[in-house]
Amino acid sequence: MKSDIARHALHPRLVWLTAAFLALPAWAHEQQGQAAGFVSGLQHPLSGLDHVLAMVAVGLWGAQLGAPAIWLLPVTFPLVMACGGFLGLVGVPLPGVEIAIAASAMLLGAMVAAQLRPPLWLAAVAVAFFAVFHGHAHGTELPSGQSGLLYSVGFVAATGCLHATGIAIGLIHRWPQGRIALRAAGAAVAAAGVVFLWGALA
Amino acid sequence: MRRYLRTLLRAAGLALASAIAGAACAHEMRPGYLELREAEPATYALLWKRPTGGEVEIQIAPVIPDGCSFATRDRQQLTPGAVLVRGTLSCSGGLAGKTLRIDGLDITVTDVLVRIQHADGRLENHLLRPATPSVTLGAATSGLERARSYLQLGVQHILLGVDHLLFVLGLLLIVSDRWMLVKTITAFTLAHSITLAIATLGYASAPLLPLNAAIALSILFLGPEIVRAWRGETSFTIRHPWVVAFAFGLLHGFGFASGLTAMGLPRAEIPLALLLFNVGVELGQIAFVVLVILLERAFRTLEIHWPRLIEALPGYTVGSLGAYWTIQRTALLF
Amino acid sequence: MMRRPLAAIAGAALLLVPGIAHAHLLNTGLGPVYDGISHLFLSVEDLLPVAAMALLAGLNGPVAGRRALFALPAAWLAGGFAGYLVAVAILPTGITALSLLVLGILTAADRRIRPAIVTALAAALGLLHGWLNGAAIATAGREAMELIGIAGAILVVAALVSALVVSLRLSWARIAVRVAGSWIAATGLLLLGWTLSGRL
Secondary structure (H helix, E strand, O other): OHHHHHHHHOOHHHOOOOOOOOHHHHHHHHOHHHHHHHHHHHHHHHOOHHHHHHHHHHHHHHHHHOOOHHHHHHHHHHHHHHHHHHHHHOOOOOOOHHHHHHHHHHHHHHHHHHOOOOOHHHHHHHHHHHHHHHHHHHOOOOOOOOOHHHHHHHHHHHHHHHHHHHHHHHHHHHOHHHHHHHHHHHHHHHHHHHHHHHHHHO | OHHHHHHHHHHHHHHHHHHHHHHOOOOOOOOEEEEEEEEEOOEEEEEEEEEOOOOOOOOOEEEOOOOEEEEEEEEEEEEOOEEEEEEEEEEOOOOOOOEEEEEOHHHOOOOEEEEEEOOOOOEEEEEEEOOEOEEEOOOOOOHHHHHHHHHHHHHHHHHHOHHHHHHHHHHHHHOOOHHHHHHHHHHHHHHHHHHHHHHHOOOOOOOHHHHHHHHHHHHHHHHHHHHHHHOOOOOHHHHOHHHHHHHHHHHHHHHHHHHHHOOOOOHHHHHHHHHHHHHHHHHHHHHHHHHHHHHHHHHHHOOOOOOHHHHHHHHHHHHHHHHHHHHHHHHHHO | OOHHHHHHHHHHHHHHOEOOOOOOOOOOOOOHHHHHHHHHHHOHHHHHHHHHHHHHHHHOHHHHHHHHHHHHHHHHHHHHHHHHHHOOOOOEOOHHHHHHHHHHHHHHHOOOOOHHHHHHHHHHHHHHHHHHHHHHHHHOOOOOHHHHHHHHHHHHHHHHHHHHHHOOOOHHHHHHHHHHHHHHHHHHHHHHHHHHHOOO
């Protein structure tokens, strides 16, 4: 009964016009199965702390390195990550995913802490390495009955937002105290990476 | 601004032409109303209001739920704008869990508001529409859900009211700057809100057919003014479009009211329904205005140069459709 | 582990097999034109490529934006009516994934593309997706008028998005568009993976 009323109240005829204030719930209702796909795609990258920390560290490092890394990164990372997801989806196995992700959190954190400035290509390869594993681990876990397209949209968007968070935090690099805080954050991520690595190996 | 808005015709004309093609001929939205009031346990006083007298006869009828039967014969009564049916319905075991359907609704473009007042004071509201012509009864609807259905009714009314949208488009084509645009749209909104309220509260009413003809005439009136503005000439309307918007807005308000008064809502419900229906109409209207202005700006950014013919199209669309409706609706008067 | 490569091969075959066009056709009760409009906004598989096309066209300046703006809905309409008449979705299911991937990568790369090529891309996108829409509408026994609503909505979306991109002057705003392109391409690549794995 409840759902009947809700269906009346949220009939799609309004959706396109009232986008500003009603669209989201209405749309979510109409496309329930699909919206669920979007939400689980959105949640997945956020479900593991190791992933979250490593992705924020990528953003921190990009901000620390400055242009062109700061904008090259958010443009290329999703694509490389999707390559990892693609490999996972077509059935190419990737060994030691958990270990690699923990190791990348450790490495990326260490880079930020040490304020290392490797050549751009080296930094790109290091980040790409992590991106492939990240995509492989998380891009493929679609709950049944949900839309793969919307899951992918949510997954990519959540990842991008984590980068943006990292970059935004990394902007404190402009100030001398901020630089120290940034290095401390890098050290914290590296320490967490060691803990994750311990867990993955044990 | 005027020059830009003229250019806007290109897009708006196109969009409108297709919308008009779809809506065939500006249906006015006149919803039906079904009320069941529980007087004694399992006995309901029925009131069914079927809108009549428009351009198209709406053939809909409620299907009595299984297990219900008429205790007293239904009495029919013809009123201006609607057929009223009253009767008493006795349902063994009450209405909960039973399915109510409106026959014929799926082939119309109208809605039916179903309102059930249970003996314990619970209120149940459903908005049935062509896509969902039936509902399972039982639960009370919250004020929020009722409010949403009135809001929805308002948005729908303006979306299907191609004649109202065309009038707003005509105003947009005439106004020459942003400040005048704000004044004109505000005047139109104010005017139609006034008459919508007056008509819904029952202080005044306008007969449906002459009203529709007058609304068509207001659109026809704008046609030559648009052409004049386009040629760079001036007139009272072009200098003070808000006055025209206000005057004709009074007329359009009666038109909007037909969406509410045909239902014959209970008095206590009218203020809420009136407010939200009006808000819905305004939302639809603002969305239309914003869309037209954004499109016009987008075309300018993309440096689109329209042929003269297409540039003049919106003005001529407004004028010729206004003329068509005027003739058609006047003919209906006789 | 043995089953996964097999599944991948089966999926690859599936990519080339005409899919059932599962469009979101719904009844708004406001007539076929409004049905078509709501269809576009509820179908991410159509809306996202349209947005990507508009971003790409906008990045390439007003001339490309203008031509794509007319080519896209016109081709969509033409493809739609053709698909409606034939009533068979003879196109592979991987079309959406490929559209997203190609348009997204081109947007992310932000290399100047000649307006003629942008127009051709818009026309191709319109024909392919329009065909799928038209076939789905015919299969569901609905009115072809819905295509008018779809094409009209596409015209509006494409005009607004590409004009917005053309008007961007700040360098970071352009990068934001490229990032959006990259997200779209990544979504396309993942979707391609889903299609190949046959798990959609």
